[in-house]
Amino acid sequence: MSQNAMIWGAGGAIGSALVTMLLEAGWQIAALGRLSSEAEQSGAVAIDAEVGDDFSVRTAVNAAAQELGEVNLWVYAAGDIAARPVGEMELADWRRILDANLTGAYLTTHHSLPLLAKDAHLFYLGAVSERMRLPGLGAYAAAKAGLEALAEVVRKETRRRVSVVRPSAVDTPFWDKVPFKLPPHHLAAQDVAVRILQAYADGHQGLLDI
Secondary structure, eight states: OOEEEETTTTSSSSHHHHHHHHHTTTTTEEOOOOOOHHHHSSEEEEOOOTTTTTHHHHHHHHHHHTTSSEEEEEEEEOOOOOOTTTTTTTTTHHHHHHIIIIIIHHHHHHGGGGGEEEEEEEEEEOOOOOGGTTOOOHHHHHHHHHHHHHHHHHHHHHOSEEEEOSSOBBBBBGGSSSEEEEEOOOOOHHHHHHHHHHHHTTTEEEEEEO
């Protein structure tokens, strides 16, 4: 029996790497999010979705349910970042960052739960949130801290394995949006994908710093 995965944020660097690796391993994949043409041509079931919009997420989950059996691996790899002091940040920007990193995690979890197998493993892509409390990153830091709390509650409520992956610096387009330089010692998106799949194989749960 083939295994099934739902990857939210499949158009991003880490989500795309996960889709590629899982397809190579013979998985059936629902790739959801703002998708590039490459994602749509990858062999996965590609479904466009705005993770911060309830109707869009519900519609995407219903579409995935038509294509997949029970979901064994569920990953929330969507996100966004902005660097702006609290005193200068517009409400629309605050909501955009919270929607991408936290509200989207809630909505996608909420609507996906009926599709998950009893032994499904949920992964949320977090950050080392205590290191993110830097000038300009108020919305991002708040969202990632909230994500860890949400994931812990989901684990207790569903009695499923839940992991929050907290990578160090990863070479993604996020760095174009912040006034910081990518550290010389950093991870590639593929490195993070490998660690997620290894954690799935190992039955990890809780926080995973990489």
